[in-house]
Each structure stands twice: as C-alpha cells, then as structure tokens.
Amino acid sequence: MRYLVTGTAGFIGFHLARRLLREGHEVVGIDGLTTYYDVLLKQRRLAILQEFPGFSPYEFMLEDEAAVIRVFEETKPEIVVHLAAQAGVRYSIENPRAYINANVVGTFNVLEACRFHPVKHLVLASTSSAYGANEKTPFEETDKSIHPITLYAATKTSTELMAHCYAHLFAIPTTAFRFFTVYGPWGRPDMAYYIFARKILAGEPIEIFNNGESYRDFTYIDDLVESIVRLVAAPPAFPADRSGEPAPAIDTLSPVAPYRMVNIGGGHPVKLMDFVEEIETALGVTAQKVLKPLPPGDVVGTYASAELLQHVIGYKPDTPLSVGIPAFVEWYRAHVN
Numbered sequence: 592m593r594y595l596v597t598g599t600a601g602f603i604g605f606h607l608a609r610r611l612l613r614e615g616h617e618v619v620g621i622d623g624l625t626t627y628y629d630v631l632l633k634q635r636r637l638a639i640l641q642e643f644p645g646f647s648p649y650e651f652m653l654e655d656e657a658a659v660i661r662v663f664e665e666t667k668p669e670i671v672v673h674l675a676a677q678a679g680v681r682y683s684i685e686n687p688r689a690y691i692n693a694n695v696v697g698t699f700n701v702l703e704a705c706r707f708h709p710v711k712h713l714v715l716a717s718t719s720s721a722y723g724a725n726e727k728t729p730f731e732e733t734d735k736s737i738h739p740i741t742l743y744a745a746t747k748t749s750t751e752l753m754a755h756c757y758a759h760l761f762a763i764p765t766t767a768f769r770f771f772t773v774y775g776p777w778g779r780p781d782m783a784y785y786i787f788a789r790k791i792l793a794g795e796p797i798e799i800f801n802n803g804e805s806y807r808d809f810t811y812i813d814d815l816v817e818s819i820v821r822l823v824a825a826p827p828a829f830p831a832d833r834s835g836e837p838a839p840a841i842d843t844l845s846p847v848a849p850y851r852m853v854n855i856g857g858g859h860p861v862k863l864m865d866f867v868e869e870i871e872t873a874l875g876v877t878a879q880k881v882l883k884p885l886p887p888g889d890v891v892g893t894y895a896s897a898e899l900l901q902h903v904i905g906y907k908p909d910t911p912l913s914v915g916i917p918a919f920v921e922w923y924r925a926h927v928n
C-alpha cells in the first residue's frame with residue numbers, strides 16, 4: 592500500500608510511519624518541521640525513517656496548497672493519514688492563529704487534494720478536547736461536542752465537520768479519530784509526562800494543576816498505532832452499501848456519507864497524582880510538587896468510551912501506565928540529556 596502521512600516528523604506520525612515501513616508499505620511523509628518544540632527531536636525522528644527505502648519525505652507547510660496537490664499528483668497515495676496539526680491546548684491561547692492556519696487551512700488543503708485525487712480511505716486526527724466542557728462520562732462519540740473551551744478544540748471539531756462535507760460531496764471514505772492523551776518514547780516535550788521527567792531529574796519542582804484532582808485517559812503510543820492500523824483497514828461503508836445488520840448502541844456512521852468518527856482511548860482514566868507517582872517510581876526520584884489551580888482552557892478530566900472502537904476493530908488500548916511510563920523513562924534516559 593502507498594500511504595501519505597502528514598506530520599511524519601511528529602510524535603505520532605513518526606511511530607505510525609515506522610510501523611508501516613517495517614511492514615513493507617511505502618510511506619510518503621509531509622512535515623513542515625514547525626518550531627513549536629525542539630526541531631532537532633523532529634529531525635532525529637525523520638533520520639530513523641530515512642533509513643527505510645520505502646520512505647519519501649517532503650518538507651513544507653500544508654498551507655501551501657500547490658505543494659500539497661503536487662505531492663498527491665506525484666505519489667498517488669491510496670491511503671491518507673492526516674496527523675499534522677498545531678497541537679497543544681495551552682499554546683492555543685497564546686498563538687491562536689497558528690491553529691487556524693495549520694488545522695483549518697492545512698486540513699482544507701488536504702481535503703481538496705483528496706477531492707481531486709481519490710483515495711481508498713482518508714483518516715484524520717481529532718482530539719478528546721472536542722468534548723470540551725462536557726461533564727457526562729465516559730465521553731461517547733454520540734455526545735454533543737458543541738462547547739469547546741479552546742481554539743485548539745474548536746479547530747479540531749471544525750476539521751471533523753469539514754471532512755464530513757467532503758466525504759458526502761465527493762464520496763471520500765473518511766474516519767476521524769479522537770485521540771486521548773498519547774504518551775511514550777519519542778514523545779512531545781510540551782506534554783506533562785515529558786515536562787515532569789525533565790524537571791524531576793533536574794531537581795526542579797513540578798506544577799500540579801487543579802491540586803492534583805484532574806484525570807486523564809492515557810493512551811500508550813503502540814496501542815494508538817495498533818488502533819490506527821486496524822481502523823485504516825475498516826473504512827466506513829457508503830450509506831447505500833450498509834446491510835440490515837443491527838447497529839451498535841453507539842455509532843457515528845453518517846446517514847449521508849461514508850464517514851465515521853471514533854474515540855481512540857482505553858476507557859481507564861487516571862488521577863494526575865497517580866500518574867505523577869508512576870513517573871516517580873520509574874525515575875526512582877520523589878518530585879517536589881507545587882499545587883496550582885486549573886489553568887484556563889484545561890478540562891478537569893477526559894474519559895473515553897471505547898465501545899465503538901472495540902466494535903469496529905475488536906481491540907482497544909490496554910497498556911497500563913506501569914508498563915508505558917517505564918518504557919518512556921527508559922527512552923528518555925537513553926536519548927535526552
């Protein structure tokens with residue numbers, strides 16, 4: 592298969608591309624190497640991918656519509672995995688325009704390319720942040736997501752809606768994923784687990800927001816990649832092709848398009864304090880903790896319903912933090928000074 596993966600220098604794109612290349616697929620990678628975090632880390636990920644002959648990297652921003660179209664024309668991808676985005680909840684308060692440019696305009700250009708260069712399946716990354724201020728848990732895909740509390744969440748929900756229109760108008764089989772706090776080796780330096788490890792090892796205090804009362808449904812990177820690979824192989828059927836099989840209780844299959852949105856999360860939320868304890872255990876160091884209130888834009892908790900995911904692919908993320916955090920710490924000690 593020929594895959595086009597956007598965001599291949601990023602945390603998730605790197606892991607997915609490496610898995611696909613190891614399995615013998617061709618991967619065309621697009622990444623603009625943004626300076627949101629350490630570009631050297633992105634270059635080191637790319638250097639690993641470049642060892643595979645099946646990898647063809649392109650470096651440009653998705654806002655460059657002509658460049659996006661050119662890559663589709665040159666490489667004719669069968670599957671498109673759109674992961675490139677301006678991520679991060681708190682940074683969206685400081686630099687909202689980056690989210691409009693990368694997430695709205697960038698995704699629009701990918702959709703336009705798929706319109707004129709048909710693909711077997713377009714899959715794209717959204718986020719648990721799309722559930723916004725919802726209080727009902729677990730978060731089910733059929734819950735309303737109309738109260739985002741950051742522009743990050745608003746732009747990601749917009750990409751889901753834009754993708755639905757394109758799936759309907761241009762018959763593009765499309766799956767949108769809502770990821771739940773992904774962590775692991777080669778992870779993102781802006782995320783809490785990475786910041787905690789860095790500060791604890793440097794003997795600096797760590798800030799614990801919402802006085803440690805927050806909770807997150809954490810997803811280990813290998814489980815996320817496994818879920819994506821399985822979902823890619825399960826494109827949503829066109830409305831006319833759906834048989835009379837009983838539908839699952841929760842489903843977001845569109846009545847007018849080959850489109851579905853699905854959570855990728857295990858359904859095991861963990862309190863922030865327990866998460867910190869896992870990191871302390873893995874590092875063998877006790878953290879100095881400073882309790883802080885919940886920052887603007889942060890949600891108190893995330894908790895995925897994994898029912899739809901399990902129904903579609905017969906699998907859900909299940910690596911416990913007691914396995915995933917030591918794997919991250921081992922990588923961190925070996926690769927980060």
Ligand SMILES: NC(=O)c1ccc[n+]([C@@H]2O[C@H](COP(=O)([O-])OP(=O)(O)OC[C@H]3O[C@@H](n4cnc5c(N)ncnc54)[C@H](O)[C@@H]3O)[C@@H](O)[C@H]2O)c1
Nearest residue numbers: 598600601602603623624625652653675676693770772773
């Ligand atoms: N990591 C998580 O916990 C998490 C949770 C929910 C959703 N997501 C989503 O998953 C996707 C991948 O996230 P990640 O953690 O790998 O982030 P990342 O920041 O590590 O990777 C994103 C990559 O996209 C590139 N990029 C950004 N804007 C671009 C643009 N306009 N044009 C071209 N390249 C651009 C960046 O250089 C980066 O390498 C994103 O869409 C993100 O919103 C991630």
